[in-house]
Amino acid sequence: MAEAQNSPTLNSGRAGGPPPLGSTTAGSIAVAAESTVATRMSAPPSFDVADFPVPHGREEEWRFTPLERLRGLHDGTAVATGEGVKVEVQAPEGVTVETVGRDDARLGKAGTPVDRIAAQAYSAFEKAGVVTVPKETVLTEPIRIAVHGEGGVRFGHQVIELGAFAEAVVVIDHTGDAVLAANVDYVLGDGAKLTVVSVQDWDDKAVHVAQHNALIGRDASFKSVVVTFGGDLVRLHPRVSYAGTGGEAELFGLYFTDAGQHQEHRLLVDHNTPHCKSNVVYKGALQGDDAHAVWIGDVLIEAKAEGTDTYEMNRNLVLTDGARVDSVPNLEIETGEIVGAGHASATGRFDDEQLFYLMARGIPADEARRLVVRGFFAELVQQIGVEDIEARLLEKIEAELEATV
Amino acid sequence: MATLEIRDLHVTVEADNATKEILKGVDLTVKQGETHAIMGPNGSGKSTLAYSLAGHPKYTITGGTVTLDGEDVLEMSVDERARAGLFLAMQYPVEVPGVSVSNFLRTSATAIRGEAPKLRTWVKEVKEAMERLNMDPSFAERNVNEGFSGGEKKRHEILQLELLKPKVAILDETDSGLDVDALRIVSEGVNRVRETGEVGTLLITHYTRILRYIKPDFVHVFSGGRIVESGGAELADKLENEGYEAYTKGGVSA
Numbered sequence: 001m002a003e004a005q006n007s008p009t010l011n012s013g014r015a016g017g018p019p020p021l022g023s024t025t026a027g028s029i030a031v032a033a034e035s036t037v038a039t040r041m042s043a044p045p046s047f048d049v050a051d052f053p054v055p056h057g058r059e060e061e062w063r064f065t066p067l068e069r070l071r072g073l074h075d076g077t078a079v080a081t082g083e084g085v086k087v088e089v090q091a092p093e094g095v096t097v098e099t100v101g102r103d104d105a106r107l108g109k110a111g112t113p114v115d116r117i118a119a120q121a122y123s124a125f126e127k128a129g130v131v132t133v134p135k136e137t138v139l140t141e142p143i144r145i146a147v148h149g150e151g152g153v154r155f156g157h158q159v160i161e162l163g164a165f166a167e168a169v170v171v172i173d174h175t176g177d178a179v180l181a182a183n184v185d186y187v188l189g190d191g192a193k194l195t196v197v198s199v200q201d202w203d204d205k206a207v208h209v210a211q212h213n214a215l216i217g218r219d220a221s222f223k224s225v226v227v228t229f230g231g232d233l234v235r236l237h238p239r240v241s242y243a244g245t246g247g248e249a250e251l252f253g254l255y256f257t258d259a260g261q262h263q264e265h266r267l268l269v270d271h272n273t274p275h276c277k278s279n280v281v282y283k284g285a286l287q288g289d290d291a292h293a294v295w296i297g298d299v300l301i302e303a304k305a306e307g308t309d310t311y312e313m314n315r316n317l318v319l320t321d322g323a324r325v326d327s328v329p330n331l332e333i334e335t336g337e338i339v340g341a342g343h344a345s346a347t348g349r350f351d352d353e354q355l356f357y358l359m360a361r362g363i364p365a366d367e368a369r370r371l372v373v374r375g376f377f378a379e380l381v382q383q384i385g386v387e388d389i390e391a392r393l394l395e396k397i398e399a400e401l402e403a404t405v
Numbered sequence: 406m407a408t409l410e411i412r413d414l415h416v417t418v419e420a421d422n423a424t425k426e427i428l429k430g431v432d433l434t435v436k437q438g439e440t441h442a443i444m445g446p447n448g449s450g451k452s453t454l455a456y457s458l459a460g461h462p463k464y465t466i467t468g469g470t471v472t473l474d475g476e477d478v479l480e481m482s483v484d485e486r487a488r489a490g491l492f493l494a495m496q497y498p499v500e501v502p503g504v505s506v507s508n509f510l511r512t513s514a515t516a517i518r519g520e521a522p523k524l525r526t527w528v529k530e531v532k533e534a535m536e537r538l539n540m541d542p543s544f545a546e547r548n549v550n551e552g553f554s555g556g557e558k559k560r561h562e563i564l565q566l567e568l569l570k571p572k573v574a575i576l577d578e579t580d581s582g583l584d585v586d587a588l589r590i591v592s593e594g595v596n597r598v599r600e601t602g603e604v605g606t607l608l609i610t611h612y613t614r615i616l617r618y619i620k621p622d623f624v625h626v627f628s629g630g631r632i633v634e635s636g637g638a639e640l641a642d643k644l645e646n647e648g649y650e651a652y653t654k655g656g657v658s659a
Contacts, residue, residue, distance in 0.1 A: 317503070348502055352462065353499045354499050354500075354501050356459075356461055356462070356483060356499070357495070357498065357499035357501065357549075358501065358509075358513075359460075359482070359483035359484040359487070360459050360460075360483055360484075360486075360487055360492075360493055360495075361487055361509075361513035361516070361517070361565065361569070362484050362487035362488045362513055362516035362517040362569070363484055363487075363512055363513055363516045364484045364516070365482075365484070367512070367516070371504055371508070371509070371512055372501060372502075372503055372504055373503075375502075375503035375504040375505065375508065375548075376502070376503035378503075
């Protein structure tokens with residue numbers, strides 16, 4: 001088990017620095033050069049795709065992504081098919097579900113595209129979905145958004161807005177085969193509570209690139225659960241900023257990267273407001289040749305964000321030879337007046353010695369592997385708090401494991 | 406009565422692109438209720454014997470037989486050997502992140518016993534076994550061997566020995582790296598299991614120290630990949646006084 005861990009000191013301008021290099025026989029931890037969130041972007045955030053150069057692949061933000069597998073989402077050659085990707089929204093009573101035009105004032109409020117594909121999606125979508133939970137409405141059933149691909153290409157935009165003190169759970173389920181670029185905005189009013197579960201359960205060929213923007217109101221809490229199992233290439237960019245003090249964000253992620261899959265999660269928590277909290281936990285298991293998981297965790301504590309409390313962690317479990325992990329936590333602290341800040345990244349390998357140890361205690365090989373993977377994910381799954389999703393995840397993990405035995 | 410029979414066992418290992426023979430014809434019979442100490446200098450092949458019996462994939466059996474109650478052990482997979490009643494307490498127990506001790510113990514006991522132990526009696530059984538080994542209850546919630554001290558790892562091995570109740574227990578340098586207190590606690594654990602009379606014990610050690618706590622019925626001197634002398638407990642006293650020198654002449658490295 002090779003591990004690289006680091007925890008920052010809080011009195012320097014840039015705490016932490018790159019984690020120490022560590023690697024296993026197959027997995028590896030890449031280390032980013034000293035760089036800040038801002039300098040790592042090829043262009044300032046913009047809604048206009050023309051403001052971004054076509055990436056060539058050596059940019060910091062693109063260097064892990066196989067551009068040739070993006071099906072033209074990055075260079076303007078992907079064309080929406082109109083059909084072939086269905087979006088269905090099921091919402092309990094009291095929720096407003098609308099389809100609106102590009103000029104609707106509610107679009108793009110939670111964040112601005114930070115890379116060319118997000119800007120492409122914003123520049124190219126025709127209709128946007130807006131789901132509104134009125135203030136003080138507490139839903140007892142989840143809102144379910146099913147995105148099902150039947151071979152189409154789609155540029156999407158979805159807004160989910162909760163009024164003050166509203167509470168909701170939203171499950172966004174991606175299945176089938178599609179090429180999808182999208183922006184999803186989560187706007188939380190004061191004191192609102194939103195849990196979003198985004199499941200990427202795509203077929204093997206799908207390409208999915210999306211930016212998730214959460215804007216968290218005063219004393220509001222946002223929980224994001226990103227679950228990525230499928231797809232040829234999935235690149236998600238969950239981002240959080242705060243509109244008022246007392247906001248809390250929990251960003252959980254779980255991925256199971258199989259042979260040939262590229263699954264990339266790039267997070268940013270922008271502590272731009274005092275007295276807010278964030279907690280990021282992403283865990284991934286990898287198996288098979290050329291399984292590639294990328295995790296970038298950026299946490300920025302701005303000078304004005306006194307009283308910030310943040311922690312981010314990424315753990316990876318490499319189950320077979322031939323898989324690769326790039327995990328880059330990055331914490332930038334512009335004020336020392338904070339409650340806490342930390343980050344950790346570790347990549348471990350389920351190796352022959354662990355297998356031998358468990359088998360030497362009578363446990364069959366497939367059961368040993370299940371034991372390790374279940375244990376690895378269990379704590380995270382328990383934090384999701386949406387029962388049917390937890391059950392489905394555990395089933396899905398079992399199914400992924402079956403594939404290895 | 407359970408009997409482990411090792412006959413003319415030859416084992417090789419691949420190292421630096423070469424095949425090296427480590428065990429060169431080991432003969433040994435361990436019966437239920439007996440305690441055999443295998444003593445020998447470093448590099449004599451003691452640990453290879455232990456890991457070969459447990460079925461570690463690193464070692465290749467090139468000759469000889471191993472049977473447990475007449476069943477061919479060498480035909481069995483690692484987990485089958487454990488379920489057949491072989492137990493190896495490892496010199497270097499492996500960390501298994503993400504798997505708690507309590508989950509591990511229960512999964513293991515379920516596999517060995519063929520059915521899940523009843524929860525209430527199981528919890529009590531584990532708790533009492535841990536108390537006897539001076540293990541804090543919080544131990545059960547830690548991940549297997551992760552961050553354990555040397556002494557904790559060995560106690561955890563003996564905890565498994567007590568819970569899994571094997572027919573034959575191979576203790577590979579269980580005494581190494583232990584201070585006197587830990588050695589006493591671990592030895593008492595081994596003795597509790599031995600006193601049931603239901604386990605044959607193969608105690609592999611470099612030092613005579615542990616034999617003050619665990620009295621062997623037989624002592625075998627291991628050198629150059631085979632047993633070169635066997636005797637009773639008095640042989641250990643001789644080794645204590647004279648060391649292994651008499652056995653290592655003739656080119657076997659100490």
